[in-house]
Amino acid sequence: MNAPEAIDLVAELSKLRAEVTDLAARRDIHKALNAYMRGQDRLLPEVQRSAFHDDAWVDCGLFAGRASDFIDFAQGFLAACDASQHLIGQVDIAPDGDKATGEVYFIAHHRITEDGEKKDLFVAGRYHDEYENRGDGWKIARRKEIVDWARTDAAADSFLKDQVGLHLAGRGEQG
Numbered sequence: 001m002n003a004p005e006a007i008d009l010v011a012e013l014s015k016l017r018a019e020v021t022d023l024a025a026r027r028d029i030h031k032a033l034n035a036y037m038r039g040q041d042r043l044l045p046e047v048q049r050s051a052f053h054d055d056a057w058v059d060c061g062l063f064a065g066r067a068s069d070f071i072d073f074a075q076g077f078l079a080a081c082d083a084s085q086h087l088i089g090q091v092d093i094a095p096d097g098d099k100a101t102g103e104v105y106f107i108a109h110h111r112i113t114e115d116g117e118k119k120d121l122f123v124a125g126r127y128h129d130e131y132e133n134r135g136d137g138w139k140i141a142r143r144k145e146i147v148d149w150a151r152t153d154a155a156a157d158s159f160l161k162d163q164v165g166l167h168l169a170g171r172g173e174q175g
Contacts, residue, residue: 025095028138037086043171053139060145082111100131118155
């Protein structure tokens with residue numbers, strides 16, 4: 001191999017390494033996003049907590065403060081719901097070294113009881129996030145929740161009453 005070919009090979013390997021590093025960051029950040037959502041819906045605070053650095057900050061409008069305190073707040077709100085499901089939509093992550101920013105679309109469905117009536121609360125919005133890899137993996141360092149729209153409807157699930165063979169969800173690891 002002559003010198004120009006060796007230089008080209010080194011440059012190609014460098015580009016490949018950068019691409020793999022970028023893809024791994026995006027994958028690991030997405031794992032943190034999934035842990036956050038799963039921890040919320042299954043009422044598993046330690047799973048939700050694993051998505052954040054210990055000193056992370058969250059501002060969801062109703063609460064602004066340390067992520068650990070936010071998790072207590074969110075788990076309390078969600079425990080009062082009969083069920084919840086948070087879905088991740090578009091995810092735009094921009095890694096830059098050991099830091100990254102991201103915008104994550106979500107839609108959340110909560111079965112609530114209001115004035116003795118079962119209702120469905122839908123909330124859709126986006127998370128504006130900052131992520132960091134501090135040597136213990138990619139985690140959320142800062143999160144701001146933006147609500148785009150919300151609505152509350154009377155529960156309409158007569159289908160479930162007629163389907164006795166369905167496996168209906170519960171909370172926790174087995175839910």
